[in-house]
Structures are given as structure tokens and as C-alpha cells.
Amino acid sequence: MTDKFQNDIIDLVEEFNLKGEKRFKLIALFGLLGDFDSFEYAINLQNFINNHQDTDLDIFAIAIGTQKGKEKFCNFTGFSEENLIFVSDNQIHNSLKISKGLDTGLGGWVNMLLMLSGINSLKTIKEVIRGYTGDHKAKQIYSEFDEIKVLKFLNFSGNSFSQVFGDGYLRPFELATFRLNNMNEIIQNWGDYILHPKYLPQRGASFLLNDKNQVIYKFFSSDVLGYSSNMRDPLEFLSDLIKE
Numbered sequence: 001m002t003d004k005f006q007n008d009i010i011d012l013v014e015e016f017n018l019k020g021e022k023r024f025k026l027i028a029l030f031g032l033l034g035d036f037d038s039f040e041y042a043i044n045l046q047n048f049i050n051n052h053q054d055t056d057l058d059i060f061a062i063a064i065g066t067q068k069g070k071e072k073f074c075n076f077t078g079f080s081e082e083n084l085i086f087v088s089d090n091q092i093h094n095s096l097k098i099s100k101g102l103d104t105g106l107g108g109w110v111n112m113l114l115m116l117s118g119i120n121s122l123k124t125i126k127e128v129i130r131g132y133t134g135d136h137k138a139k140q141i142y143s144e145f146d147e148i149k150v151l152k153f154l155n156f157s158g159n160s161f162s163q164v165f166g167d168g169y170l171r172p173f174e175l176a177t178f179r180l181n182n183m184n185e186i187i188q189n190w191g192d193y194i195l196h197p198k199y200l201p202q203r204g205a206s207f208l209l210n211d212k213n214q215v216i217y218k219f220f221s222s223d224v225l226g227y228s229s230n231m232r233d234p235l236e237f238l239s240d241l242i243k244e
Contacts, residue, residue, distance in 0.1 A: 006215060012092065013213055021058065036186075037204060039076075044234055050078075056241065066192065069189075090199055
């Protein structure tokens, strides 16, 4: 890790006043607020906070968007408005050398569709397929008591997954259902979540800092639906903090 990169992170903490009160801090740098990864990552982070409230960790996120988009995003994902900062461009991403995604010169829409098909985003297809086939090495998303509402005409309980596929692992169609619910929210509020289509391919990154603002873990995404090095357990890199 270069001194310049470390100094850039410290500058980021200072610029946005990401002080926090705890020993560690995680800075999640999203692409657009309306990116699939932003929604999924934010929900997972909020669940982590809810389930590990005693963990000595502050979590901040920075995304490309607007105030209205931020409000809707936090309302849907549960992520704290206080800890989510929106910016109007990808200048921070560029300065930290985070992947811009595919750039064919044909516009953000075309670039994003090509990435979703696996072009310059090799892990995406595998991750999409996993959403439909399930994964015995990943955790289930819904409990039997969850009420799942996808689109206006598709409502059912989490118990449906239990009755058909059992419990204790990521069941077939479970992750796909979760992502479809997120996609529906994005599409319904497209104008609020998508500041500009040119940022659709922009990927994100994660930086875990200690109490001296030294980066002790970092991950740069290069794929759609690839916001973690281990998508089976996206927050695995925080597991050591839980044990402390």
C-alpha cells in the first residue's frame, strides 16, 4: 500500500468528517445509489449492524446520487441517513483508482447491459445463476416469518422457501427474489436513484480502517454483483471484529 493511497484515505475521512466514535471504521464506496450492488451491500451492512450492535465498528457509505435518492435509499434499505453521504460525480472513485467498469464509448446503458452479460464483468453470470440455483455454502436470506412483496402481484411468506427447499442454506430462487425486490425499487424510482446513466458501470470499493485511520483491509470491485471478494459471505472480512 502506497503512502499516497493511505494519505488519500485520510483526506477522505477529513473531507467528509468520517470520524466515528469506535475503534474501527468501514468506508463503503458505492457507485450510483441505484446500482444493484449498492442496494444489496447496504442491506447486508445494516443487517450486520442490527445483529452485532456491540461490535466496535462505525460504518459509513458514500454514493453517487441526490438528497431525494438518499432518503428513499435509506428508507428502503434501513441504512442510516446520518452515515450515508452522496456526491454528484465519480471524482472520488477516480482519485482512488476504482474501476469505472466497461467503457465502449456507446454510453452507460450499453456498457451496463454488456457487463450484466458478463463482458468485462466475468463473475456476474456466475453470481446471477447462483441466485436461481441456491448455494449450500451460503446463508439463507428469509426466515419463515418474513413477508415478501415482489411487484404488486407477487406476495408470499418466507415459509414458502422452507416448505419447498428446507432451511439452513441459500435456497433456490431466494437470492434472485431478494434482488428482484431491489430491482423493482430502483425501477420504480429510477429518476431519484440514477443521477446520470454514464455512472451505471461505475464500481465501488471497501476500506476498513483502524483507530489511527490506517487501512487494514481494502477491496476494489470490478464486477456487477461483485462488491465483495467472497459473495457467499460478503461481510466475511468483518468476522475478526465480531470476535474481539
